[in-house]
């Protein structure tokens with residue numbers, strides 16, 4: 001069994017308290033590794049290393065910082081197959097998906113922000129005859145990055161790379177449920193020549209090591225992605241400390257399908273947006289609103305396509321869905337399916353756990369599930385399930401579609417399927433979501449701001465937003 005380590009001051013380090021957490025392979029339900037169950041003293045060691053590394057890293061010429069980060073990106077790329085297999089084993093996602101999406105995005109996060117580091121610049125504001133003001137952007141210092149289990153390397157690097165590009169040093173914590181590729185990232189950073197202490201990775205439980213990072217008085221800001229309930233706990237800790245926070249939280253995302261949409265593209269798009277990664281992407285659609293004239297036809301086409309999805313061994317390249325991430329999450333998803341039935345749902349397809357014969361017989365597999373007949377106000381339509389469970393409902397006009405789409409506390413993303421350009425603009429303007437896709441889904445341009453409205457978060461990541469988060473402007477005014 002593999003024993004993972006923390007990565008502190010450029011070294012692989014065992015947790016000071018000597019305690020470990022079991023790491024499971026969701027496809028088999030078996031423990032295959034152990035990760036450190038670190039505590040506040042490990043965070044302190046990580047912080048001290050990051051504090052020592054900060055002066056040299058923040059003052060290093062941007063081109064040199066950029067080169068090191070490009071080497072990390074290249075190493076992730078060079079280890080594509082190995083990292084994809086590891087991500088799939090750790091998370092349960094199909095290995096093909098990890099190879100196409102998770103690992104390339106991990107590399108892209110590093111290469112994108114490696115080049116962004118070259119474009120951070122000061123601004124000058126002249127008042128002719130009076131003064132010249134200029135604004136510099138100073139890295140904050142040591143920052144904390146905390147990420148979830150659904151896109152492990154993808155989201156971990158999405159926070160770390162901009163922090164490093166901005167000149168900060170980092171104490172980072174991946175999810176305790178999926179620690180493996182974060183462990184490998186530490187090794188690849190050392191191989192790339194990242195100076196010791198610039199990135200420190202501390203594994204462990206959220207309320208223990210995560211809380212210790214948020215509470216640490218020397219850690220200047222926290223970039224967090226996870227559930228809205230956890231986000232609230234972080235905010236309660238950080239607010240009295242006046243600590244800067246970026247919160248990327250949960251979603252309950254609508255997809256609106258209008259009768260004028262390209263029917264086949266919409267069916268395919270909705271299947272993808274609902275069930276990719278077993279529905280465990282914060283941007284997945286979990287509420288489908290379909291214009292009444294095409295409702296029956298669309299629902300039947302959807303059921304046919306969803307029935308044809310193959311749920312199976314994540315190692316099998318023909319599997320469309322793999323396992324969900326943990327026993328606890330499997331139980332949660334099944335309890336929501338039961339709740340939905342209790343709330344009056346008609347189960348169109350799926351609705352149960354699946355047993356996959358062979359090596360995956362004890363894995364956590366859930367059939368992709370379509371429900372109909374539920375009102376907007378019920379818990380199934382209001383609460384984030386974060387699994388392969390989607391609820392369908394017809395609508396009669398744009399006004400009703402908007403009321404349904406906006407009728408939840410979340411506001412992360414929304415998808416609109418229509419061939420009417422004016423309608424696309426109208427809907428996009430009125431939807432309460434940080435990101436609206438029209439006739440596509442999950443097409444991400446790393447330059448664009450990313451984040452949610454309402455209970456889906458505070459702040460934005462991506463592009464210059466993340467660099468702004470990890471830096472602090474200072475204005476200097478000089479009299480002429």
Ligand code: NAD
Nearest residue numbers: 147148149174175206207210211226227230248249250282
């Ligand atoms: P989670 O909130 O349980 O955990 C996220 C991370 O926070 C983990 O590393 C966890 O250990 C840590 N944590 C838990 N308690 C903590 C505490 N008190 N202090 C500091 N850290 C703590 O979320 P999860 O179950 O890992 O992930 C699923 C959730 O993440 C879903 O709600 C999903 O929508 C959300 N998510 C959001 C986005 C986005 O960009 N908005 C992206 C992916 C996932």
